[in-house]
Amino acid sequence: MPVVLGAARRLTLLEMGDDTADALGVPPERSRLVPPCAGTGLTAMAVAAAGPVPVVAMAAPRLARRVTRAAGPDVLPAAWTGALLVSAADLATQRVTGSALPPAGVVTGVADGAYPAWLLRKERRAGAV
Structure with missing residues (x-):
């Protein structure tokens, strides 16, 4: 969750467009990887805690x-x-x-x-x- 909360500002800037986000110092390609990776990690942790x-x-x-x-x-x-x-x-x-x-x-x-x-x-x- 801290990763998702930390990336929230970057994702908000990414909504303005790739050029604007890049001009503000947010790398668009790397920022797009955060939500799927964080979602996969959170799902894996939930299954590991709760089992099958x-x-x-x-x-x-x-x-x-x-x-x-x-x-x-x-x-x-x-x-x-x-x-x-x-x-x-x-x-x-x-x-x-x-x-x-x-x-x-x-x-x-x-x-x-x-x-x-x-x-x-x-x-x-x-x-x-």
Whole structure:
């Protein structure tokens, strides 16, 4: 975050145009690299801190839409589906492993990898028919 806050002035000057920013001492090429690099770093730190459990956020809305068959975005069904997925992953780790408990993120990571693969396979079969 300090990098983003420190680059805010440069990015504001960059909005005036490359020539103006360069005249004011702001290198446009280097300044354009700050937001994507900072965003990637912040995302990596969030995943490192929380583990693979947030990957559920990618699968939960798709599953909720399949269950409810709603056309628009349904936040509440997606939230309940995500909570159900994480709870099921935790229950599965408790029941399957016995005394050695791996984190629930391992099960959600495997499940969230298998679900998109299943969707791709299903779409490939539907396209081949």
